[in-house]
Amino acid sequence: MASFTEENYLKAIYHLSSQSDGKPVSTNELADATQTRAASVTDMLKKLAEKEFINYKKYQGVTLTEAGNKIALRIIRKHRLWEVFLVEKLGFKWDEIHDLAEELEHINSQKLTDKLDTFLGNPKFDPHGDPIPDAQGNMPTSGTIQLAKAKCGDSLTIMGVSEDSSPFLQHFDRLGLKLGLNVTLTDISEFDQSLELQIAPGKTLRISSEVAMNIQVSLKKSS
Known part of the structure; x- marks a missing residue:
């Protein structure tokens, strides 16, 4: 089980790695992304490595393990499904939903996530056009x-x-x-x-x- 903060770090590592074609993510990149001091980032990376969520060697950057990748994709799936719900069902504007989805993504209920997905008609993309991973973590391709x-x-x-x-x-x-x-x-x-x-x-x-x-x-x- 990952904590709220650990989930945010795993998600940040996933996004940064995706932007660099899978290259290891540096501590400074993570510090910028999470708006956290580099020393605090290093402490968190050690904790994530102990839980075997990441591969981490000092000065060599960090990558997600299979377990860490699954958690990151699960959080991203929930975040983007909640964004669809907030826009399509509650009438929020697309510039109002990110922070709300950041809170909702940490609700730890697979049953709720699956029911939300079904209720929304199994959407493939969120209101910003980002792909939504399915329950198995498969990411639809956009070809953009x-x-x-x-x-x-x-x-x-x-x-x-x-x-x-x-x-x-x-x-x-x-x-x-x-x-x-x-x-x-x-x-x-x-x-x-x-x-x-x-x-x-x-x-x-x-x-x-x-x-x-x-x-x-x-x-x-x-x-």
Whole structure:
């Protein structure tokens, strides 16, 4: 059994490792992600290693063991299911749900999680477009890329966002963007790599490269 704090660390390790193609996560990366002093992170890593949730060697970074990976995926599954529930059933906005889901994800009831999944119709993705692991920990594939990596002329569909902070989501909304929106990348600035999108006939929108790096899109196939 992992504690509330241990679960948060395992989830943070999973996310950081996923962002770096499975490379070991450094203590400093974890300290930044958890907003904790490096010394405190080291103490927690020792505890997680003793419970065999992680593989840890000083100065060599940390990876999840099979047991740790299962716990991380279970927490992520609950978090994203609760986000779906909060938006679809309780009417919360997508920029209001992260902190609530952070609390709800630690409810330790597999029966509740399974019933929640069934009640919601077994969703594959949360309101931000993030994939939801199934009960066995299998993660559905989205086949998306960063908008910043798309090419000029590409026809795209906005599928998700990789940044779920309230300021970013509110900015996304103010731009008039939404998941499922079809856009065409019409220009990439050589000066600052900002992108121009055609979001409707005769209507274009220019966004910064930083925003584009946090938007996930799929490439529309030619008919």
